[in-house]
Amino acid sequence: ARGAAAVVRAADLQDPPETIPELVALWRDGGAVVWAVRGARVGETLRTRLTARIFYTFMRRALHMEMPPSGVDFFLIDRAVIDTLKSAPERNTSLIGQIQWMGFEQRSLVYTKQARASGRSKWTLSKKIKLSVDWLVGFSYFPIRFMSALGVLFACAGFTYALFLIVRRFVYVVPVEGWTSLICVVLITSGVQLVMLGVLGEYLWRSFDASRQRPRFIVERRQGL
CATH class of the missing domain: 1.20.58 (Methane Monooxygenase Hydroxylase; Chain G, domain 1)
Known part of the structure; x- marks a missing residue:
């Protein structure tokens, strides 16, 4: 990205593009990192929601990071954050963990995560386990x-x-x-x-x-x- 800020979102259309102007407004208000926090989850089972909440609650306590309890993968980051990420030589790490560790000014808003437009999620259990290990090994004692x-x-x-x-x-x-x-x-x-x-x-x-x-x-x- 070469602009003053960048938005990270999934390509499965579950994160509505209409939320981006709200992210930009909070960025212009001074937030270097603006998280879009999941409020409701359309089309997801109770087991999926409960598992996600338990996972992120455990990670918050283990990592001592102020991440949303329901998780986040839709956000805006400022140019300063982008440049700092590009200068980091780390491998096998977590993007969200790195952003949290940097300590930039953070804002958040709540949005409704939509159901998938088509296809099935490639976010398998093995990938979730690898993310957990990367988070714990990279950012926690x-x-x-x-x-x-x-x-x-x-x-x-x-x-x-x-x-x-x-x-x-x-x-x-x-x-x-x-x-x-x-x-x-x-x-x-x-x-x-x-x-x-x-x-x-x-x-x-x-x-x-x-x-x-x-x-x-x-x-x-x-x-x-």
């Missing part, structure tokens, strides 16, 4: 921190159970079966391993983050220069 937290939980459970068995054996003189001590060892060992994997993941994440060469800051506009 959540998987690494989750594994570390899980390791701490396992280790604490193992130590607590071991303490319980010791008290039971020496205070209440109750015999302890051999397999119970094995459970303690497995829990503690598994927990420590998960914590160490989380530590290694933190180092790998930092190396990965440095290799992407994302800018430390983004200049939205210059005045008086």
Whole structure:
């Protein structure tokens, strides 16, 4: 795109072109990114709507990004956003995730997503899974921190159970079966391993983050220069 702004929309005619003037109006009002947020979804099943809401709600919490809870794929971006996207050398990433990460001024409006005019959606489950992985790997510590937290939980459970068995054996003189001590060892060992994997993941994440060469800051506009 070579203009002052660009509109991104699907080619399946579900996003009405009549919404574009409203996007432009909000852009002229100062929004560098204008999201067209889905209100109603014509022709979509309850399962599709519910799945989309659960997916985007989880992503909002995992990524700490203010994306619409019903998802978005119809939007307008300013020339400054376009130039920043073009300068990014990243691969296997999410366009919406990149735009959210940049931190430009954002506006939104609600529209009704229409039914497909013809054909079937090519947005398969495998593509949705790949998008989820790209989002999580590219913009979130959540998987690494989750594994570390899980390791701490396992280790604490193992130590607590071991303490319980010791008290039971020496205070209440109750015999302890051999397999119970094995459970303690497995829990503690598994927990420590998960914590160490989380530590290694933190180092790998930092190396990965440095290799992407994302800018430390983004200049939205210059005045008086």
